[in-house]
Amino acid sequence: MRSKLGKYRTPYLFIAPFFVLFAAFVLSPIVYSLWLSLQEVVGIYVPLQFVGLKNYLDLVSDPRFLHSLVVTFTYTFFQVTIMVVLAVILALILDQRTLRGRNVYRLVFFFPVITSFIVAAMVFKLLLDKEIGLFNMLLRAVHMRTHAWLEDPTYALPSLITIGIWRWVGYQMVILLAGLQNIPAELYDSARVDGAGSLRIVFRITLPLLFPVIFFVIVMSVIGSLQLFDEPFILNMHGGGAGSGGPADSMLSTAIYLYQTGFLDFRLGYASAVGYVLTVVILAISLLQILTFGKRAGFAEI
Amino acid sequence: MNERGARVFASLTTLAFLLCASAAFAGGTSESTSGKKVQLVVWAWDKRATDTTWAASQEFMKLHPNIEVQAVNFGTQDAHDKVLTALVSGVGAPDLFLMEYWAVGRFEAMGALADLTDQLSDYQANYSPAVWALVSYKDRVYGLPFDGGPAAIFYRKDIFDNAGIPFPTNWQDFAAAGRKLAANGIYILPVQGEVATLWLFGRHASVSDYDGKILFDNPQVVDTYQWLGDRIAKDKSIYYKLPWDPSSYELIKSGKIAAVAAGFWYSGFGISDLAYTPDLSGKWRIAGWLPWKAGDGATGSFLGGAGFFVPKQSQHVKEAAEWMKFVLGRPESEYDQATKSGIFPFQLGAMKQLATQTPALYGGQQIYQTMMDELSAAPPVIYGPNYAPILNALNTALDRIALQGVPAADAIRDAAAQADRERVVK
Amino acid sequence: MNGSLDGYGGEVARRISLYLLLTAASIVMLTPFYWSLVASFKSQSELFDLPNVFIRQPTLANYAQLFGQTLFVRWFVNSCLVAIAYTVLVLFFCSLGGFAFAKYRFPGRNGLFIALLSSTMIPPWVTIIPIFSWFSRLHLVNSYLSVILPGSANVFGLFLMRQYIQGVPSSLLDAARVDGCKEFGIYARIVIPIIAPALGALTIFAFLGSWNSFLNALILLRTPDMFTFPVGMSSLVGSMNPQYGVLMACAVISVVPTSIIFFTMQKQLVAGITLGATKE
Structure with missing residues (x-):
C-alpha cells in the first residue's frame, strides 16, 4: 500500500496545487451553491431558512426567468450562427496565399478581441444612440429610417447580437485559419486536376475536412454566449440602472437575472437556483452537441 | 521525494505569503486605526456630497479632536448596494452612508440600520412632515436628510413665449401644449424610468405599504401610465429618455427640449452644469408640481434625494449621530450647502433664509419660495421595503406601453405580479 | 454567373x-x-x-481630468498588480499540473481531467455567491487576494499545457532521470525551457483574462481605491453625470497595455488560440 502510494506521489503532488485551488474556488462553490439553492436569505442578522425545492418550483412558474431563457437562447442561436458563418467565410478568404495584405486584414479582424468588453460596450452605446450616435447620423445622411437601436425593444437584442459578433468573429477566424493550415495541399491539387471549380472544392473538400474545427468553435461559442452578461450589464447601466434587463427586459439574459436576484435583491437562494438551472442547461446543450456531431468531429479522443 | 515536495510547497507558500502581504498592504480602509482616535468612515456616491459635507466635517473634527472623519466617494449610485453587500458579509461597512430615501424601507426590513430615534427625534420640528417621513420608518428615526428631491418643472420661458403658449396649470393642458410644441419639432419633456413615478406620487397614488405589500395595480396608476405612454408614442411630445441622459443634455442645449420634470437636485448638475450653455442663463423658470386636471387642488411630488444613515454594524453609532447633528442638523450648515452647491435645503429654518434669493440662471425668480410652496402641498411618500423590484417592474411596464403599444392595464397588471413575485420582503 | x-x-x-x-x-x-x-x-x-x-x-x-480627478492611476496599478500575480500563479500551477497529466500515469487521471474540462461549462455566476461568502468569512473581501485566487485554477491553461507537454519526447525526460535528475528538477530544468513558447501564449491569455475580468471584481471589490480598471471604469459610466470624453480617454489608455502585448506576442497568441482546437 505504502509503496503504491509512493509510486504515484509525484504526479499527485504536481497536480495538488492546481487541485487545491480548483477545489476551493470551483468545486466547493458548486456544492455550496446547490445547498444555498435550497435556502432563502431572510435578513442580515437572521440565519438562512431551509425551503427545500421551493426555489426550483418557483422558477418553473417565473415568467421573467423563462423570458430570460428565451432571450439567452435567441441571442446564442443568432450570434453563434452568424458569427461562425462569417468567420468561416473570412478564414477561407484570408487563407488565400495570393491575397495581398492578408496579415493586415487578420490583425484588423482580431483587434476587437483584445479590447475590454466594457470599453466596447461603452463605445457602442454612444455610436448607436438615437439622437447623437454616429450610426443614425450616417443613416440620416442617406435618408434612411433611424431607430433607437439600444432603447427600442425590437432592435435591442439584434444590436446586442451584432456587438457580440463584432467582438468575437476575429477570434473564431484565427482558430479556423489554423485548421485550414492542417489540410494537406495535395488534396486540393488532386481535386483541381479532376477539374473541380473552386466553390466545389470548398464544399466537397475544405468544409468537410474543417468540420472538426468548426464544431469545436461552435461548441465553445455556444458555451460562451449562454453565459451572456458583461455587454448588457454595461449597456443598460445608465438608463434603467445597473443590472437592468434593458428596454422592456429585451436584454434580460439569464445571467443578468441572476445578478438582479442575487446582488440587487439579495435573494441569494433563489439566485443560486437560477445559476444551477443555467448550468444544467449549458451542460445538456453541450452534451447534446457532442453526442450528435461529436463522433464525426473526432471529439471522442480529447 | 521529500526534498522535491518540500521545494514545491516552499515556492507555494512563498507565493501565498507574497500575495497575502500585498493584500494586507492595500487592505480595507476602515480597518486601520491611528492611535486612539475614533475613525468615522463616511460613504457617498457623489463628489458633491463629500465636498459639501467636508467643510462642516472639518469644523466637527475641531470640536471633537478624538474623532477623525474619513470620506469616501463611490462615484456610482449602487453605493448603498455595496453597503448591503458589506453588511451581509459582516465586514467593511462604513459608519455613515448616503442612501436614497427609497432604499430606507429595504434596509430597515433587513435589520441593517441603527435606530437613532433617541438621538434625533428632537430634530423632527425642523422639517416638514413629508420630509421627516423620508428618514423615518414605522415611527423610528434612522437618519437626517442631506439633499431633497421635491418635484420641480424646469422650463424655458422663451420657448413657451415664442410658441404663444402660456405655461400650463395642469397636466392635461400640459399635454395640449406638448402637441403644439411637437408640431414645431420640440419635445416638451424627457421622461423615462423612475421619472415617471413623479406623476404617481403627484396624484397621491401608493405603490406599496410599509410592510411591502404591492399596491400599484389600481386604475389611477394605469391611467397615469397610459397618459404618459400616449404622450410618448402618439403625441411624440415626450422624449423617451432620462433627463440626465447625455442626449437629453444635447437636446436641451440646442433648444429641442422645452422643459424638464425632475427632483430639484436636477438644478445642481443638470440645468447649471451639464445642460448649461451661457446663452440659456436667465431663460429658465421653475414651477412646482402641477395638478392632474383643471379644478384639482395644489399638489407636490418627490423624486430621489438622499440622506445619511448609520448601519447597525458600526462601532461608533454615538459619534455618527453627533456628526449628523452637526453637519446636517444645523440650519446654518444647510444654508451653506445650498448657497455653495445648489443643494435644496430641507430644514424649514434654512428654507426661510433662502426664500428671497433670486439666482440669475432663473431670471430673478424666487425659486426657493416656489419649492417651499410645493413642499407644503407634498404628500408623504411610502416607498416600502420592496421599492427596487417595484421600480424595475414599473420601468418595464412603461417600456411596454410606450414602445410596444401594450395597453397600460395589461402592462401594469403584469408589473404588479412581477413585483409581487420578486418581493425582497414577503 | x-x-x-x-x-x-x-x-x-x-x-x-x-x-x-x-x-x-x-x-x-x-x-x-x-x-x-x-x-x-x-x-x-x-x-x-x-x-x-x-x-x-x-x-x-x-486626459488631464482622467489623471487628475479620478482614481484612474490607482485602478491601473491595481489591475497591473492583480494581473501579474494572477499570471504567475496560473503559469506555475498549470504547467506543473499539465506536466503531471501529460507525462505520468496515475489512478483517476482521465476521470479528473474530464471533470476539470466539464467544469468550464459552469457559468461563473454559480460560483460567485459562495466565493463571496468564503471571502467575507475570511475577512478578505475587498482585497487583492479575492480577485487573484478564484480564477487561478485555470482549466483552459491546464489543458493548453497538457496538450503542449504531450509533444515533448519522453526519451528526453528518461535520459534526465538516468542522469539522476529528480522529478521536480525534470520539470524545472527540462520541461519548462522546452515549453517556453506555450508559456508565452498562456502568459498573454492569463494577463488578458485578468485585465478584462469584471464579474468577480465587481462583487468582491468595494472601495474605489481597490477597484481594478474595468470596475473603476464602470463606476465612471454609472455615475449620474458621466463625462464621455473622460471615459473615452480611459478606453484609449486601457487598450495600450493589451495592444503592446498583442503586437509583440502575436505569434504565441495565435499558437495558443489554435493549439486546443486543431490538435488531433
Missing part, C-alpha cells in the same frame, strides 16, 4: 471586389476604435456636434 467575365478580366474584377469587401469590413471593425480615439480628444461640448467624425479643436482636457 462568371461566364461573361471569363478569364483574366473576370479574375481582376473578382479580386477588386474582394478587396473592396474586405476593406469595407475592416472599416466597420475599426470604426469604434477610431471614434473613441477621436472622442477622447474632444471637449464635452464638441463631443456630440455633428458631424462628429473629426476633431475641430483637439484638447487634452479629458
Whole structure:
C-alpha cells in the first residue's frame, strides 16, 4: 500500500496545487451553491431558512426567468450562427496565399478581441444612440429610417447580437485559419486536376475536412454566449440602472437575472437556483452537441 | 521525494505569503486605526456630497479632536448596494452612508440600520412632515436628510413665449401644449424610468405599504401610465429618455427640449452644469408640481434625494449621530450647502433664509419660495421595503406601453405580479 | 454567373471586389476604435456636434481630468498588480499540473481531467455567491487576494499545457532521470525551457483574462481605491453625470497595455488560440 502510494506521489503532488485551488474556488462553490439553492436569505442578522425545492418550483412558474431563457437562447442561436458563418467565410478568404495584405486584414479582424468588453460596450452605446450616435447620423445622411437601436425593444437584442459578433468573429477566424493550415495541399491539387471549380472544392473538400474545427468553435461559442452578461450589464447601466434587463427586459439574459436576484435583491437562494438551472442547461446543450456531431468531429479522443 | 515536495510547497507558500502581504498592504480602509482616535468612515456616491459635507466635517473634527472623519466617494449610485453587500458579509461597512430615501424601507426590513430615534427625534420640528417621513420608518428615526428631491418643472420661458403658449396649470393642458410644441419639432419633456413615478406620487397614488405589500395595480396608476405612454408614442411630445441622459443634455442645449420634470437636485448638475450653455442663463423658470386636471387642488411630488444613515454594524453609532447633528442638523450648515452647491435645503429654518434669493440662471425668480410652496402641498411618500423590484417592474411596464403599444392595464397588471413575485420582503 | 467575365478580366474584377469587401469590413471593425480615439480628444461640448467624425479643436482636457480627478492611476496599478500575480500563479500551477497529466500515469487521471474540462461549462455566476461568502468569512473581501485566487485554477491553461507537454519526447525526460535528475528538477530544468513558447501564449491569455475580468471584481471589490480598471471604469459610466470624453480617454489608455502585448506576442497568441482546437 505504502509503496503504491509512493509510486504515484509525484504526479499527485504536481497536480495538488492546481487541485487545491480548483477545489476551493470551483468545486466547493458548486456544492455550496446547490445547498444555498435550497435556502432563502431572510435578513442580515437572521440565519438562512431551509425551503427545500421551493426555489426550483418557483422558477418553473417565473415568467421573467423563462423570458430570460428565451432571450439567452435567441441571442446564442443568432450570434453563434452568424458569427461562425462569417468567420468561416473570412478564414477561407484570408487563407488565400495570393491575397495581398492578408496579415493586415487578420490583425484588423482580431483587434476587437483584445479590447475590454466594457470599453466596447461603452463605445457602442454612444455610436448607436438615437439622437447623437454616429450610426443614425450616417443613416440620416442617406435618408434612411433611424431607430433607437439600444432603447427600442425590437432592435435591442439584434444590436446586442451584432456587438457580440463584432467582438468575437476575429477570434473564431484565427482558430479556423489554423485548421485550414492542417489540410494537406495535395488534396486540393488532386481535386483541381479532376477539374473541380473552386466553390466545389470548398464544399466537397475544405468544409468537410474543417468540420472538426468548426464544431469545436461552435461548441465553445455556444458555451460562451449562454453565459451572456458583461455587454448588457454595461449597456443598460445608465438608463434603467445597473443590472437592468434593458428596454422592456429585451436584454434580460439569464445571467443578468441572476445578478438582479442575487446582488440587487439579495435573494441569494433563489439566485443560486437560477445559476444551477443555467448550468444544467449549458451542460445538456453541450452534451447534446457532442453526442450528435461529436463522433464525426473526432471529439471522442480529447 | 521529500526534498522535491518540500521545494514545491516552499515556492507555494512563498507565493501565498507574497500575495497575502500585498493584500494586507492595500487592505480595507476602515480597518486601520491611528492611535486612539475614533475613525468615522463616511460613504457617498457623489463628489458633491463629500465636498459639501467636508467643510462642516472639518469644523466637527475641531470640536471633537478624538474623532477623525474619513470620506469616501463611490462615484456610482449602487453605493448603498455595496453597503448591503458589506453588511451581509459582516465586514467593511462604513459608519455613515448616503442612501436614497427609497432604499430606507429595504434596509430597515433587513435589520441593517441603527435606530437613532433617541438621538434625533428632537430634530423632527425642523422639517416638514413629508420630509421627516423620508428618514423615518414605522415611527423610528434612522437618519437626517442631506439633499431633497421635491418635484420641480424646469422650463424655458422663451420657448413657451415664442410658441404663444402660456405655461400650463395642469397636466392635461400640459399635454395640449406638448402637441403644439411637437408640431414645431420640440419635445416638451424627457421622461423615462423612475421619472415617471413623479406623476404617481403627484396624484397621491401608493405603490406599496410599509410592510411591502404591492399596491400599484389600481386604475389611477394605469391611467397615469397610459397618459404618459400616449404622450410618448402618439403625441411624440415626450422624449423617451432620462433627463440626465447625455442626449437629453444635447437636446436641451440646442433648444429641442422645452422643459424638464425632475427632483430639484436636477438644478445642481443638470440645468447649471451639464445642460448649461451661457446663452440659456436667465431663460429658465421653475414651477412646482402641477395638478392632474383643471379644478384639482395644489399638489407636490418627490423624486430621489438622499440622506445619511448609520448601519447597525458600526462601532461608533454615538459619534455618527453627533456628526449628523452637526453637519446636517444645523440650519446654518444647510444654508451653506445650498448657497455653495445648489443643494435644496430641507430644514424649514434654512428654507426661510433662502426664500428671497433670486439666482440669475432663473431670471430673478424666487425659486426657493416656489419649492417651499410645493413642499407644503407634498404628500408623504411610502416607498416600502420592496421599492427596487417595484421600480424595475414599473420601468418595464412603461417600456411596454410606450414602445410596444401594450395597453397600460395589461402592462401594469403584469408589473404588479412581477413585483409581487420578486418581493425582497414577503 | 462568371461566364461573361471569363478569364483574366473576370479574375481582376473578382479580386477588386474582394478587396473592396474586405476593406469595407475592416472599416466597420475599426470604426469604434477610431471614434473613441477621436472622442477622447474632444471637449464635452464638441463631443456630440455633428458631424462628429473629426476633431475641430483637439484638447487634452479629458486626459488631464482622467489623471487628475479620478482614481484612474490607482485602478491601473491595481489591475497591473492583480494581473501579474494572477499570471504567475496560473503559469506555475498549470504547467506543473499539465506536466503531471501529460507525462505520468496515475489512478483517476482521465476521470479528473474530464471533470476539470466539464467544469468550464459552469457559468461563473454559480460560483460567485459562495466565493463571496468564503471571502467575507475570511475577512478578505475587498482585497487583492479575492480577485487573484478564484480564477487561478485555470482549466483552459491546464489543458493548453497538457496538450503542449504531450509533444515533448519522453526519451528526453528518461535520459534526465538516468542522469539522476529528480522529478521536480525534470520539470524545472527540462520541461519548462522546452515549453517556453506555450508559456508565452498562456502568459498573454492569463494577463488578458485578468485585465478584462469584471464579474468577480465587481462583487468582491468595494472601495474605489481597490477597484481594478474595468470596475473603476464602470463606476465612471454609472455615475449620474458621466463625462464621455473622460471615459473615452480611459478606453484609449486601457487598450495600450493589451495592444503592446498583442503586437509583440502575436505569434504565441495565435499558437495558443489554435493549439486546443486543431490538435488531433
